[in-house]
Amino acid sequence: MTRDEIPTPALLLDMDRFERNLERMAKHVRAAGKQLRPHAKTHRCPEIARRQIAAGALGVACAKLGEAEVMTRFGIHGLLITTEVVTPSAIRRLTRLVAEAPDTMVVVDNAENVDALARAAVEDRVTLNVMIDVDVGNRRTGVQPGEAALALARAVVHRGALRLRGLQGYAGHCAHVTGWEQRREASRAAMAPLMQTRARFEAEGLPVEIVAGGSTGTHDIDVELAGLTELQSGSYCVMDLDYRRIGGRADDALTEFEMALTVATTVVSVPTADRAMVDGGLKAFSTDKPFPPEAVECPGVTYGFAGDEHGRLTITDPARAPRLGDRIEFFPPHCDPTFNLYDRVWCVRGPRVEQVWDVAARGRSD
Amino acid sequence: MTRDEIPTPALLLDMDRFERNLERMAKHVRAAGKQLRPHAKTHRCPEIARRQIAAGALGVACAKLGEAEVMTRFGIHGLLITTEVVTPSAIRRLTRLVAEAPDTMVVVDNAENVDALARAAVEDRVTLNVMIDVDVGNRRTGVQPGEAALALARAVVHRGALRLRGLQGYAGHCAHVTGWEQRREASRAAMAPLMQTRARFEAEGLPVEIVAGGSTGTHDIDVELAGLTELQSGSYCVMDLDYRRIGGRADDALTEFEMALTVATTVVSVPTADRAMVDGGLKAFSTDKPFPPEAVECPGVTYGFAGDEHGRLTITDPARAPRLGDRIEFFPPHCDPTFNLYDRVWCVRGPRVEQVWDVAARGRSD
Structure with missing residues (x-):
């Protein structure tokens, strides 16, 4: 796969x-x-x-x-x-x-x-x-x-x-x-x-x-x-936007540890020239931080939550407008509650899926 | 039970x-x-x-x-x-x-x-x-x-x-x-x-x-x-704080439908006289609304998120301070993403658990 x-x-x-x-x-x-x-x-x-x-x-x-x-x-x-x-x-x-x-x-x-x-x-x-x-x-x-x-x-x-x-x-x-x-x-x-x-x-x-x-x-x-x-x-094992922004010893960003965790989404609607909708919303990302998910290597779009199952991409560069069916990955704001939304994590190396691991203790806050 | x-x-x-x-x-x-x-x-x-x-x-x-x-x-x-x-x-x-x-x-x-x-x-x-x-x-x-x-x-x-x-x-x-x-x-x-x-x-x-x-x-x-x-x-079937506050046809709150969904927590720490900690935090409640969960029939305390697994109760009335092991229920701010955190919902009638239902499509945003 x-x-x-x-x-x-x-x-x-x-x-x-x-x-x-x-x-x-x-x-x-x-x-x-x-x-x-x-x-x-x-x-x-x-x-x-x-x-x-x-x-x-x-x-x-x-x-x-x-x-x-x-x-x-x-x-x-x-x-x-x-x-x-x-x-x-x-x-x-x-x-x-x-x-x-x-x-x-x-x-x-x-x-x-x-x-x-x-x-x-x-x-x-x-x-x-x-x-x-x-x-x-x-x-x-x-x-x-x-x-x-x-x-x-x-x-x-x-x-x-x-x-x-x-x-x-x-x-x-x-x-x-x-x-x-x-x-x-x-x-x-x-x-x-x-x-x-x-x-x-x-x-x-x-x-x-x-x-x-x-x-x-x-x-x-x-x-x-x-x-x-x-x-x-x-968090060091996967990192998130919240930790990246606090800055490191020698850098404006905390870069000793790399951003290893992403949420993959698909563009499910391109209703207008300035907007594309992805299939990840409040149920796909942590929502406890005051900043949104960030598109990975996808300049020209910014993400905004648009309900349980949708993210609204505002297209700031029309030349880079996403197309229907495109896949876009995002860095989550906060890794812990994001992991807690998923039953499994897909382990990828470049384009290849190597393994799928169970998030077996997901939901086990009891 | x-x-x-x-x-x-x-x-x-x-x-x-x-x-x-x-x-x-x-x-x-x-x-x-x-x-x-x-x-x-x-x-x-x-x-x-x-x-x-x-x-x-x-x-x-x-x-x-x-x-x-x-x-x-x-x-x-x-x-x-x-x-x-x-x-x-x-x-x-x-x-x-x-x-x-x-x-x-x-x-x-x-x-x-x-x-x-x-x-x-x-x-x-x-x-x-x-x-x-x-x-x-x-x-x-x-x-x-x-x-x-x-x-x-x-x-x-x-x-x-x-x-x-x-x-x-x-x-x-x-x-x-x-x-x-x-x-x-x-x-x-x-x-x-x-x-x-x-x-x-x-x-x-x-x-x-x-x-x-x-x-x-x-x-x-x-x-x-x-x-x-x-x-x-x-949401009418269970309601949430977000819908309650919008007001109804004849009322400041939307009251045609009743608040049927709660998150039950336990007081796990009473470290100081003005504070008690419950075991429900970012992984127990939706966090996408700008207001916190509300304690049910528990005057004298207000809830604040305190990390993945904790809620901080600020005790405004010392006479009603919660004790270690006390159970406190909260109305969630937003029902949909709250349901999506749980594998099951406990159906209660008064003090009795009648049934336990699987939230079988939890996590199925794909």
């Missing part, structure tokens, strides 16, 4: 670019003396996780228990679940998962939850690997750094069925700060309390084997922190 | 409200002397389509061929595919579908496409039911009303393998005009050229058995058009 025969809209992965992205990140963390546990929420695709691990990653981070269940089913190990698991039925699913994949870790930010996890672990005869989730200014989940984190860690180590592994601090609010120097300043300020908390853990003899954090935006910033042991960057 | 045991985030359908919505629309079109072929792109759920047809609908409209393939597999007939089918491989899929479901209709807006459809129909020995897609100002797909539509219709009727059934004009730009009178004015202006085109079809003896159009926003407006034969309203 060729690239041009894929039914559209479809999610395409450029294998050359993808493989170079994996190599570059592997080389980067190796050179920095760090480890990598990339976020699988980006792709939800076990085959991509497998290749990340083959390239040297410790495992993958999963945003949700449901994602982790799928990864385990596909034989992916070294999982860190980065959202708290709190309801009795979810905790039961977690202990079942850990019985199968004992190296799985889960984050906590609440003493009541620590208690519930410890009781379930005893009942179900498993040991739960636990990380303290610290709020480093992202104002999402996480206990406050310093004393609150220490108190929670003490609660964990007092429970025999729980094994404290360390700290997680995700500075999501720094990931997309534009300009490398500004981003570095923001991330250093955010991560400093996490490093101080780490020092207090060590002083008190609390286990802190792992300190995890970092995004694609801060992949070459957070490695400067001596106390950080592993990066959780996810 | 009870409502509170459903793993979250999850899509819930309130059966009482849903059933009343179907009844109300059925009664409305009957009273107006019109027919209904509701848009299944709203829900992509064959069981909902089946119930719409049981309530009197002629069939369902499908935005895409892929959706129609799924509906046919589940025994749903009376399909109208409302996006042009243009590539050779897609046209081949269409003729296969029509061999199975001969009453399927497809829209056209281009003479070259008419030619391709006619040739494929002859080769594959089927008759294709065709509607002329007319642009009534939505600036999406569709031939211009008047002479251009007539010329295209003549091209269709000259091909023995094609059977012209009539006209479609979707005034999507009128669907969400706020205020009933303003919306009526906008829709009348948009639909007038379609009605004039209909008259010219009749004068020329061109078949115009069906004239289809209308949205949930114009369901009680477009029925005033003598020349319109059927409504395509889709």
Whole structure:
């Protein structure tokens, strides 16, 4: 099958670019003396996780228990679940998962939850690997750094069925700060309390084997922190417009990693001279960013959302007006929610479809 | 199973409200002397389509061929595919579908496409039911009303393998005009050229058995058009915040149809006194509208997106602060792309889960 025969809209992965992205990140963390546990929420695709691990990653981070269940089913190990698991039925699913994949870790930010996890672990005869989730200014989940984190860690180590592994601090609010120097300043300020908390853990003899954090935006910033042991960057493997525009260390765009993910569409209507309609709309692309998809190597057109199933191309150069049936690929604004719209990703190398991979954890936000 | 045991985030359908919505629309079109072929792109759920047809609908409209393939597999007939089918491989899929479901209709807006459809129909020995897609100002797909539509219709009727059934004009730009009178004015202006085109079809003896159009926003407006034969309203069956806010004939909100669709979430973190985090974010809700999901019967909190898997509740009334593990349901901003995130919808009546329906055409934008 060729690239041009894929039914559209479809999610395409450029294998050359993808493989170079994996190599570059592997080389980067190796050179920095760090480890990598990339976020699988980006792709939800076990085959991509497998290749990340083959390239040297410790495992993958999963945003949700449901994602982790799928990864385990596909034989992916070294999982860190980065959202708290709190309801009795979810905790039961977690202990079942850990019985199968004992190296799985889960984050906590609440003493009541620590208690519930410890009781379930005893009942179900498993040991739960636990990380303290610290709020480093992202104002999402996480206990406050310093004393609150220490108190929670003490609660964990007092429970025999729980094994404290360390700290997680995700500075999501720094990931997309534009300009490398500004981003570095923001991330250093955010991560400093996490490093101080780490020092207090060590002083008190609390286990802190792992300190995890970092995004694609801060992949070459957070490695400067001596106390950080592993990066959780996810988007680097495929990239998206949102990350490209934040700028790199030496460039106005973040170019260390290549734009490997596209959505292929077909021109289904050319109703007027200044307009062409493609078959990709709100259900084909992420819509959470304030900018639209960008046509790949297709000058003379700009994309605008035009409903669930349509994109409106405004033709700015009539000489390059698309024709009925033409195929046009777009870079998505945001890779994670775009992957989550598709059941499969078509792996292409030039004009050839090499493989088709299941986005097996798509929709598994539970 | 009870409502509170459903793993979250999850899509819930309130059966009482849903059933009343179907009844109300059925009664409305009957009273107006019109027919209904509701848009299944709203829900992509064959069981909902089946119930719409049981309530009197002629069939369902499908935005895409892929959706129609799924509906046919589940025994749903009376399909109208409302996006042009243009590539050779897609046209081949269409003729296969029509061999199975001969009453399927497809829209056209281009003479070259008419030619391709006619040739494929002859080769594959089927008759294709065709509607002329007319642009009534939505600036999406569709031939211009008047002479251009007539010329295209003549091209269709000259091909023995094609059977012209009539006209479609979707005034999507009128669907969400706020205020009933303003919306009526906008829709009348948009639909007038379609009605004039209909008259010219009749004068020329061109078949115009069906004239289809209308949205949930114009369901009680477009029925005033003598020349319109059927409504395509889709969202009425479940509603969403976007339609509720446009206002009804006698009300500031559109209340003829009830808010039957919610996303259930769980509070997974209560890190500070002014904030609680739920487990539904960019992957749990549509994100294409400029306003957030709204908590159902949960005063004292407002929702903000906080990444792929989290929503941040700002607690405006500390006395009502959510607790860890609490379940909170939200009305989604836009029903169609929200349905498209979920593999199943949990049908609830009060606290009880009655059924679970597959959103079998989810992701089938191809």
